[in-house]
Amino acid sequence: MEFTAVKGFKDILPDEIPYWNLLEEEAKKIFKVYGFQEIRTPIVEKTELFKRSIGQETDIVSKEMYTFQDSKGRSLSLRPEATASVVRAYIQNRLYQKGGVQKLYSIGPMFRHERPQKGRFRQFHQINVEEFGDPGPMSDAELIVMITELFKRIGLMEGLSLNLNSLGCPLCRPKFREVLVKYLEEKKQYLCSDCQRRLELNPLRVFDCKVNSCQDVLNDAPSISDYLCDSCKEHFSYVQYTLKEFEINFCVNPKLVRGLDYYTRTTFELHTSELGTQNAVAGGGRYDGLVKLLGGPDQPAIGFAIGMERTVELLKKKKQLQIQGPDLFIAALGEEARKKAFSWMIELRRDGFWVEMEYEDKGLKAQMKRADRLCAKKVLIVGEDELSKKRAALRYMDTGKQVEIELSNITKAIKEVI
Ligand code: HAM
Numbered sequence: 001m002e003f004t005a006v007k008g009f010k011d012i013l014p015d016e017i018p019y020w021n022l023l024e025e026e027a028k029k030i031f032k033v034y035g036f037q038e039i040r041t042p043i044v045e046k047t048e049l050f051k052r053s054i055g056q057e058t059d060i061v062s063k064e065m066y067t068f069q070d071s072k073g074r075s076l077s078l079r080p081e082a083t084a085s086v087v088r089a090y091i092q093n094r095l096y097q098k099g100g101v102q103k104l105y106s107i108g109p110m111f112r113h114e115r116p117q118k119g120r121f122r123q124f125h126q127i128n129v130e131e132f133g134d135p136g137p138m139s140d141a142e143l144i145v146m147i148t149e150l151f152k153r154i155g156l157m158e159g160l161s162l163n164l165n166s167l168g169c170p171l172c173r174p175k176f177r178e179v180l181v182k183y184l185e186e187k188k189q190y191l192c193s194d195c196q197r198r199l200e201l202n203p204l205r206v207f208d209c210k211v212n213s214c215q216d217v218l219n220d221a222p223s224i225s226d227y228l229c230d231s232c233k234e235h236f237s238y239v240q241y242t243l244k245e246f247e248i249n250f251c252v253n254p255k256l257v258r259g260l261d262y263y264t265r266t267t268f269e270l271h272t273s274e275l276g277t278q279n280a281v282a283g284g285g286r287y288d289g290l291v292k293l294l295g296g297p298d299q300p301a302i303g304f305a306i307g308m309e310r311t312v313e314l315l316k317k318k319k320q321l322q323i324q325g326p327d328l329f330i331a332a333l334g335e336e337a338r339k340k341a342f343s344w345m346i347e348l349r350r351d352g353f354w355v356e357m358e359y360e361d362k363g364l365k366a367q368m369k370r371a372d373r374l375c376a377k378k379v380l381i382v383g384e385d386e387l388s389k390k391r392a393a394l395r396y397m398d399t400g401k402q403v404e405i406e407l408s409n410i411t412k413a414i415k416e417v418i
Contacts, residue, residue: 008114008122018321019312023154024107027127027306030150034142036103036129041085043109047075053084053290055261057202064112078111081260082128083287083303084294090132091296101133107308119278119310129284130303132291137235139302140266140286141242147282147304148248151270156314160270160281162249165256166236167204167263168228170289176227177203187217207257210277223254232265239266262287266302274317275310282306325375327418330357331367333383341382347411353418371397378418380405 005011012020031038047067054061066078079085086104089095095102106128114120129146131139144162151157168176181203188196192211199206207218228236243250250268258267267285275281284304291299315321328348332341338359345355356374358367364381371379379395386392390407394417405413 006122008116010121010123014323016312016316018323019315019319020308022319022321023308023311023315024127026153027105027107027150030146030153031105031129034103034146036105036131039086039089039104039106040108041079041082041089041106043079043111044076045079045085045088047077049084049088049294050077050080053087053260053262053294054081055202057198057205058259058261059205059208060112060259064114066111066113080112081110082106082108082126082305083130083260083262083290086128086130086303087290087294087296087301090130091291091294096132096291096297096299101131101139103129103131105129117276117278119275119307119313121309125308126305127308128303128305130301132299132301134302135288135300137238137242137266140235140239141246143284143302143304144239144243144268145246145248147270147284147306150306151281154311154315155318156281156311159274159314160272161251162243163253163256163269163271164240164243164250165253165267166224166228166232166265167257167267167285168224168232169264172227172229172232173224173264176222176224179222179227180204180206183221184217190214190217202261204257205259207255208259218255225252225254235265258283258285262290262293264288268304272310272314275313278310280307281310281314323375325377326354326356327377328353328355328414329367329371329374329376329379330355331364331371331379331381332357333364333367333381335361336384337382337387340387341380344410344414348414351411351415353415380414382407 050065051061056062060080065080068076070076086106090102109123109125111123113122116122129143131143148157151160167173181199184199184203184206190213191199192209192214195206195209195214206214256267256269263285265286269283270281271279272281273279282304286302288300291297291301330341330345332338341357345357348355356376358370377397379397380392382392391404392407393402394405395402
């Protein structure tokens with residue numbers, strides 16, 4: 001019987017790792033200068049946390065969570081996203097008592113039982129960013145500038161479009177909800193059964209529906225932009241004004257409601273046209289009521305998450321990244337040379353050089369083949385003859401050039417050339 005990975009779960013193989021590393025390294029560099037600190041939260045949380053924060057009627061909570069009971073009968077879930085966990089940690093560890101703004105990021109796997117397809121997995125990874133404590137639009141602009149800077153640095157921003165919306169606040173959204181429900185009630189017969197249910201429980205979710213007849217109904221639906229209160233309008237205008245100042249292109253998309261219930265005011269997504277239907281590479285927004293809703297102080301917050309699989313897919317289309325080979329391969333011929341090579345190798349590794357050799361008794365041709373396969377930059381060839389003459393050849397694999405190296409102080413000589 002051959003075991004295979006569970007459907008929707010996949011291995012990330014060494015060839016792909018340079019793309020993951022590039023993304024993580026560039027993200028960490030940016031987060032450092034924007035003042036974000038790393039937080040690591042557990043993968044498992046109490047199910048109720050996700051129900052309360054993401055919302056009972058969202059697809060994520062109602063259909064996609066990996067939920068199970070532990071031996072004591074408690075309902076636990078694998079995290080489908082990171083925001084709820086970070087907010088829980090922020091409250092539980094009283095991070096708000098540190099005063100001022102708290103800026104946190106985390107990187108890790110999330111789990112959603114969705115139908116697997118291109119760009120959509122059941123275990124996927126996010127780079128997640130949350131900023132707590134500032135209610136003003138400057139934080140919104142800061143985060144959006146930061147995410148666009150990151151995508152510029154990795155060479156992907158040109159192919160992405162930034163969609164922006166404001167979902168209003170508890171003052172203005174109820175009015176919009178009322179008008180929307182009235183409109184949708186009139187068109188109820190054209191809505192799919194899911195949306196007919198959403199209409200009762202959470203009408204804004206109808207905007208997320210992909211069914212054509214629902215999309216047709218939505219074409220003439222009322223727009224949240226027309227119902228924002230003055231304060232939300234001002235907030236949203238400031239965000240847009242700042243983005244224009246930084247020459248960041250965006251389009252206001254009043255249908256962008258996001259798939260999670262906690263959002264207030266600014267929401268945004270970065271879309272690509274290169275990955276088929278799974279076109280969102282990143283998404284986020286403000287969620288000013290969530291900390292309080294989960295039992296913490298009344299603290300505003302905003303954040304976003306980048307889908308790493310989708311970003312890596314785009315990176316692979318754009319860039320050719322290869323695993324760097326060893327600095328040196330020692331092709332040792334004969335028992336004596338192998339023993340010497342082994343001690344040189346350990347010494348050079350101690351000094352931070354990546355060195356490889358063959359442990360088995362193999363001929364030069366086989367060893368050169370292995371050096372080639374490893375993409376070694378240089379090969380040192382040492383046999384009995386070389387040991388007795390105390391000189392050996394060092395071959396540069398890119399040019400084929402060969403130089404002689406003194407074996408009496410081999411590690412020093414090698415260090416000078418690699
Ligand atoms: P989200 O839009 O659900 O937001 O997910 C963010 C990104 O994760 C998506 O844009 C997508 O690139 C990626 N993603 C989501 N589901 C999958 C999947 N099944 N397979 C592959 N990639 C996927 C959130 O999760 C919010 N917590 C973001 C946030 C942080 N809002 C405020 N703070």
